[in-house]
Amino acid sequence: MLLDFDPEVTAIAAQPFWLRWRDDAGRLRRHAPDLFARMADGSAVVIDVRPDDRIGPRDAEAFDATMRACRLAGWGFRRVGVPDPVLAANVAWLARYRHPRCGGSPDLARLLQEIFAEPGPLMAGAAAAGDPMAVLPALFHLMWQHALAADLAVRLTAEALVVAGAAPGGAR
Numbered sequence: 001m002l003l004d005f006d007p008e009v010t011a012i013a014a015q016p017f018w019l020r021w022r023d024d025a026g027r028l029r030r031h032a033p034d035l036f037a038r039m040a041d042g043s044a045v046v047i048d049v050r051p052d053d054r055i056g057p058r059d060a061e062a063f064d065a066t067m068r069a070c071r072l073a074g075w076g077f078r079r080v081g082v083p084d085p086v087l088a089a090n091v092a093w094l095a096r097y098r099h100p101r102c103g104g105s106p107d108l109a110r111l112l113q114e115i116f117a118e119p120g121p122l123m124a125g126a127a128a129a130g131d132p133m134a135v136l137p138a139l140f141h142l143m144w145q146h147a148l149a150a151d152l153a154v155r156l157t158a159e160a161l162v163v164a165g166a167a168p169g170g171a172r
Contacts, residue, residue: 002083003037003047004098005091007146011038016046021065031062045076052081090152097140104138109147112139113164116148123158 003009016036023029035047048063055063063079070077103109108129115125126132126139142148143162150162 001091001095002088003035005095005144008040009037010040012036019062019066019069021069023061029058029062029065031066033066043076044074045078046070047077048079050079050081084153086155087152090156093156094140094144094152097137098144100141102137102141104135104141108135108138109142112142112148116162116164119161119163121158122150122156122160122162125162 003012013036015032015034018030018032020028020030033046034049037045037047039045046066048066050059050063063077067077111129112125112135115128122139123132126135129135129139139148139162143150148162148164150156150160154160
């Protein structure tokens with residue numbers, strides 16, 4: 001979901017391929033990386049997801065083999081652990097509003113961008129645009145699209161500062 005939210009990611013594939021190699025003892029090994037992401041600049045990144053405390057020697061060897069293979073293919077490689085739970089919860093919330101049907105009218109989108117031209121509290125801005133029950137889906141949709149932003153590393157509440165374009169402090 002975090003990749004889907006990242007505006008630099010244009011395509012995602014889960015378990016995109018099997019990598020096979022022989023280890024130092026000559027045994028056949030194989031590994032399917034978790035994700036492949038195509039980036040807006042045309043580059044590619046292969047991603048393995050595993051918490052730091054769950055990486056054993058065989059896993060470390062698989063990640064190293066994957067990194068070497070990616071380097072040969074001209075791709076990037078990342079091994080990531082557990083996402084920050086607050087960020088993950090905020091992005092999961094916004095993902096509920098990704099569908100265009102949540103966007104509301106173009107006039108409402110323009111009004112919200114005008115209201116949040118300067119950072120302001122989420123709920124106060126929604127109320128300034130109209131009935132919050134009708135406005136909030138459009139506000140969250142615009143946040144999913146990065147037309148409005150907030151610091152998603154902190155809990156998204158009624159008082160969270162929202163701004164048009166980029167999040168306060170550069171955070172997403």
